[in-house]
Amino acid sequence: MDKYHHGNLKAALLKAAFQLVGKIGSEALTLRGVARRAGVSHNAPYRHFKSKEDLVAALATEAFRQLHQFLKDAMASTDPAGRLGAAARAYLRFGLANRARFHVMFHSAFDRASYPEYVAAYRDVLSLLSEMMHARGDLNPKEIAIGEELIWASVHGITELGIAQRLRYGKVEELEELVDVAVASLLRGLT
Amino acid sequence: MDKYHHGNLKAALLKAAFQLVGKIGSEALTLRGVARRAGVSHNAPYRHFKSKEDLVAALATEAFRQLHQFLKDAMASTDPAGRLGAAARAYLRFGLANRARFHVMFHSAFDRASYPEYVAAYRDVLSLLSEMMHARGDLNPKEIAIGEELIWASVHGITELGIAQRLRYGKVEELEELVDVAVASLLRGLT
DNA sequence: ACCTGAACACCGTTCAAGT
DNA sequence: ACCTGAACACCGTTCAAGT
Numbered sequence: 001m002d003k004y005h006h007g008n009l010k011a012a013l014l015k016a017a018f019q020l021v022g023k024i025g026s027e028a029l030t031l032r033g034v035a036r037r038a039g040v041s042h043n044a045p046y047r048h049f050k051s052k053e054d055l056v057a058a059l060a061t062e063a064f065r066q067l068h069q070f071l072k073d074a075m076a077s078t079d080p081a082g083r084l085g086a087a088a089r090a091y092l093r094f095g096l097a098n099r100a101r102f103h104v105m106f107h108s109a110f111d112r113a114s115y116p117e118y119v120a121a122y123r124d125v126l127s128l129l130s131e132m133m134h135a136r137g138d139l140n141p142k143e144i145a146i147g148e149e150l151i152w153a154s155v156h157g158i159t160e161l162g163i164a165q166r167l168r169y170g171k172v173e174e175l176e177e178l179v180d181v182a183v184a185s186l187l188r189g190l191t
Numbered sequence: 192m193d194k195y196h197h198g199n200l201k202a203a204l205l206k207a208a209f210q211l212v213g214k215i216g217s218e219a220l221t222l223r224g225v226a227r228r229a230g231v232s233h234n235a236p237y238r239h240f241k242s243k244e245d246l247v248a249a250l251a252t253e254a255f256r257q258l259h260q261f262l263k264d265a266m267a268s269t270d271p272a273g274r275l276g277a278a279a280r281a282y283l284r285f286g287l288a289n290r291a292r293f294h295v296m297f298h299s300a301f302d303r304a305s306y307p308e309y310v311a312a313y314r315d316v317l318s319l320l321s322e323m324m325h326a327r328g329d330l331n332p333k334e335i336a337i338g339e340e341l342i343w344a345s346v347h348g349i350t351e352l353g354i355a356q357r358l359r360y361g362k363v364e365e366l367e368e369l370v371d372v373a374v375a376s377l378l379r380g381l382t
Numbered sequence: 383a384c385c386t387g388a389a390c391a392c393c394g395t396t397c398a399a400g401t
Numbered sequence: 402a403c404c405t406g407a408a409c410a411c412c413g414t415t416c417a418a419g420t
Contacts, residue, residue: 009384027218027300030412041386043414052413106355107298109218149358150345150373157348158340164297167340182341185380189372200403221393232405234395243394386419393412400405 010048012038017059018101026103031055056108057115063098063105064121070094071128084132084187088155088179095159096172102163126152143190150190154182201239203229208250209292217294222246247299248306254289254296255312261285262319275323275378279346279370286350287363293354317343334381341381345373 016037021029031052032042049055074090075083095102112118129152133144161167162175169178207228212220222243223233240246265281266274286293303309320343324335352358353366360369 025300031414032412042412043387044385046414047384103298106351107294109216145359146369146372149349149352149360149369150376153348153352153358153369154341154345154373155348156352157344157346160297160351161344161347167344168336169340178337178340178344181337181380182345182377185341186373186376188380189376222395223393233393234406235404237395238403384420386417388416388418390415391413394410396409397407398405399407401403 009038009040009044013045013048013055014058014062017055018062021059021100021104022098026100026108029056053110056104057110057118059101060105060108060110061115061118061121063101064118064125066101067091067094067105068121068124068128071125075128075132080135083135084129084151085180085183087128087132088151088183089176091155092159092162092175092179093172095163096175099163102159106160139190147186147190150186151183154186155179158182200229200231200235204231204236204239204246205249205253208246209253212250212291212295213289217291217299220247244301247295248301248309250292251296251299251301252306252309252312254292255309255316257292258282258285258296259312259316259319262316266319266323271326274326275320275342276371276374278319278323279342279374280367282346283350283353283366283370284363286354287366290354293350297351330381338377338381341377342374345377346370349373 013034017029017034020033020037024033031045034055035042035045038044045055049058071087071090071094074086078086110118126148129148130144133139133148133151139147158167158175158178162170167175167178169175204225208220208225211224211228215224222236225246226233226236229235236246240249262278262281262285265277269277301309317339320339321335324330324339324342330338349358349366349369353361358366358369360366
């Protein structure tokens with residue numbers, strides 16, 4: 001109720017930013033717009049973020065944490081054999097359901113090296129893939145290393161092009177089928 | 192020499208925009224900056240482009256035409272059997288050599304439906320892939336349709352992540368190897 | 383500590399005016 | 402036709418001031 005000492009402005013700003021980005025797209029996001037939506041003056045955000053870049057980095061970091069949780073949930077509800085496929089489809093669905101957010105995660109212009117928490121959140125997502133590849137037990141280290149890159153890039157590519165509505169097989173079920181075929185073919189191709 | 196009646200301002204603006212985008216990145220591109228670089232007043236561009244979006248669309252269209260030519264050249268200097276692989280590696284190399292341009296081609300915010308020449312230039316690039324898939328003669332229509340999407344998405348994904356320096360196998364030769372393995376595995380997986 | 387209003391240098395876009 | 406300068410409503414950022 002104490003309007004002046006907001007207490008939770010940082011969280012409120014991030015929430016407002018997520019809403020705005022979903023509404024107007026990542027390119028149109030402005031710091032002043034975020035402040036407006038959070039009901040504070042246009043430079044109140046500077047108490048919590050030292051620049052617009054800083055806010056965007058926090059947004060991308062938080063989004064990677066959400067993706068991490070989403071993938072873990074999808075993996076937990078599947079037996080080990082189907083886990084990789086389930087995670088890949090979950091990656092796709094997360095992107096399709098959060099288009100602008102996905103854009104912020106991968107295409108915002110901030111300098112990644114300056115944001116170690118971003119790098120950590122990002123690494124956590126990729127670690128899930130690495131764990132699954134190791135858990136299979138049928139691949140040697142070199143195959144695992146190449147397989148991770150190939151599978152990630154393919155699923156990511158399908159997600160990017162699906163989000164941009166650039167694929168003829170553009171419905172969610174069709175895109176999931178593409179993901180399944182890609183993962184299966186690439187795994188077979190490794191050995 | 193006639194400085195006033197420029198005659199070729201549209202081409203000069205596009206050239207300046209390409210240079211600028213390569214220098215400062217696609218996100219930082221401004222219409223006023225382009226005009227400045229072309230040596231004209233900040234609203235001279237409005238004689239040739241009705242908005243910034245319009246200029247960006249023209250930029251993306253021209254970039255797709257360049258990619259089309261680049262792919263055709265790569266294909267022409269390879270025998271039919273290796274053509275698909277050569278084109279895929281060329282796609283990758285084009286992206287790596289023109290990072291900001293690639294970003295404009297795929298991630299600018301203009302409304303594609305309003306720019307038919309963009310759609311045409313884009314389709315021309317994808318037609319090359321379609322032709323190559325048909326020319327193989329070992330695939331049925333459904334396999335071709337799915338194969339096109341899979342191969343394009345995978346090569347595109349490797350290119351996107353390679354450009355963003357997000358892959359451990361990040362050197363050009365390593366990325367080309369990933370492209371080769373992806374294309375071969377996906378083709379084998381189709382049948 | 384947290385927030386505000388005024389100010390600065392930018393930006394996209396429009397308009398009236400110049401050749 | 403093609404180009405310019407002034408103007409408007411924005412933006413990110415800084416600063417001095419308020420509680």
